[in-house]
Amino acid sequence: MQFSGKNVLITGASRGIGAEIAKTLAGCGLKVWINYRSGAAQADALKAEIEAAGGNAAVIGFDATDDAAFTDAVKTICDADSALAYLVNNAGITNDKLAMRMKTEEFMQVIDANLKSCFIGCREAIKAMSKARFGAVVNVASIVGEMGNAGQANYAASKGGMIALTKSFAKEGASRAVRFNAVAPGFIATDMTAKLTDDIKESYFKAIPLGRFGEGKEVAAAAAFLLSDGAGYITGETLKINGGLLM
Numbered sequence: 299m300q301f302s303g304k305n306v307l308i309t310g311a312s313r314g315i316g317a318e319i320a321k322t323l324a325g326c327g328l329k330v331w332i333n334y335r336s337g338a339a340q341a342d343a344l345k346a347e348i349e350a351a352g353g354n355a356a357v358i359g360f361d362a363t364d365d366a367a368f369t370d371a372v373k374t375i376c377d378a379d380s381a382l383a384y385l386v387n388n389a390g391i392t393n394d395k396l397a398m399r400m401k402t403e404e405f406m407q408v409i410d411a412n413l414k415s416c417f418i419g420c421r422e423a424i425k426a427m428s429k430a431r432f433g434a435v436v437n438v439a440s441i442v443g444e445m446g447n448a449g450q451a452n453y454a455a456s457k458g459g460m461i462a463l464t465k466s467f468a469k470e471g472a473s474r475a476v477r478f479n480a481v482a483p484g485f486i487a488t489d490m491t492a493k494l495t496d497d498i499k500e501s502y503f504k505a506i507p508l509g510r511f512g513e514g515k516e517v518a519a520a521a522a523f524l525l526s527d528g529a530g531y532i533t534g535e536t537l538k539i540n541g542g543l544l545m
Contacts, residue, residue, distance in 0.1 A: 311388060435479070
């Protein structure tokens with residue numbers, strides 16, 4: 299894949315899908331800014347892994363829900379590299395509970411961590427990228443934001459909101475040559491899915507046409523494509539990565 303930009307900021311990149319995206323984009327030749335909120339050791343280890351593989355990485359710690367902190371981080375990156383070319387809004391949490399038992403603060407905690415952080419990131423990105431008349435943003439949503447899920451009213455609302463937010467920013471960014479897209483992963487192999495019993499896994503596999511969980515690197519490849527020059531005429535779209543579970 300070809301990239302006209304030189305660097306990328308990935309929020310929540312110290313582990314999981316964020317770390318896979320960081321490794322993939324570093325392998326494409328981008329300087330990767332690894333954001334973390336509390337996983338400093340993991341972020342440093344990822345940086346070392348990327349550099350050992352010949353890539354270029356930097357670690358930048360801040361809370362993506364904090365307006366001032368996010369703004370300062372983008373300024374730090376622009377001061378260091380002259381511009382911010384790409385952003386991946388990946389930071390997020392879950393706090394699952396049936397809606398009738400969910401407290402308002404538990405709902406808002408997930409909205410803030412997932413949707414508010416995405417809004418701040420998109421807003422600061424469009425400001426920085428508009429100056430160069432170039433840039434691309436990928437927001438990491440979820441299949442749950444498209445189809446809902448029992449026990450995840452807060453998560454579904456946050457991820458569905460991210461998909462709608464992506465479309466709105468795409469319309470605002472188009473005249474400035476700044477693109478906004480989203481990826482919507484389905485069931486992805488993680489530490490959590492590894493703990494499931496074989497029977498439970500088999501029940502999930504039967505519901506997924508491709509018959510398996512996805513891998514973090516497959517989500518990373520999709521995000522990389524949407525940032526790349528090859529997706530230069532794509533904006534406001536959500537790319538499903540769910541093995542056919544939701545078509």
